[in-house]
Amino acid sequence: MTFLERVTGSDMTKAMKEFEARAQALPPEYQAAWEDITSNLWIDANxxxxxxxxxxxSALELLEVTSADGHSVEEVLGDDIEGFCKSLVGEEGAKTYRxxxxxxxxxxxxxxxxGLI
Structure with a gap:
């Protein structure tokens, strides 16, 4: 990654486009789950x-593998996608501004x- 890519974020734009293209190949229920995951994860971004x-x-890879195995989204992520995302962020150590x-x-x-105590 060059300095210019790092400053402008063009490398991330390219990666997100690749993620979206991969997500489009998933079944519809997995595509909806991917949308929920991305919207919940961006909240915790630096x-x-x-x-x-x-x-x-990692999340997209999980969706790809489990959809290929024929599992439902609920079996993989459970009913609480927001909680799933929070656990992902906690494991990776990403922190919010707050x-x-x-x-x-x-x-x-x-x-x-x-000095006062």
Whole structure:
């Protein structure tokens, strides 16, 4: 990946287009699940969303393999797709802005109070 690709995010755009093309080859119920997964995962993205690329890859691969095996979406993901996505993000360690800001605030407060206690 070149510097220009990294700055502009063109590498991510290309990867997302490839993911979408692969998702179009899935059965309709899996396509709907993919839409739900992507919309739920983008909520937990960092500034660029680059940390989500391995998660998207893994989730799509899971859908591809299980659809080829003939399983239903409910068997694979359960009824709670949002919870499934939260568990994916938690395993990969992606954090939201809120989590990062909270950690920074806690560090700053602890540093300030450290001298007062």
């Amino acid at each position: 500034f660029t969303g680059r940390s989500l690329m391995p998660i998207f890859e 989590d990062k800001w909270r950690e920074q605030l806690n560090r700053n407060v602890a540093k300030k109070l450290g």
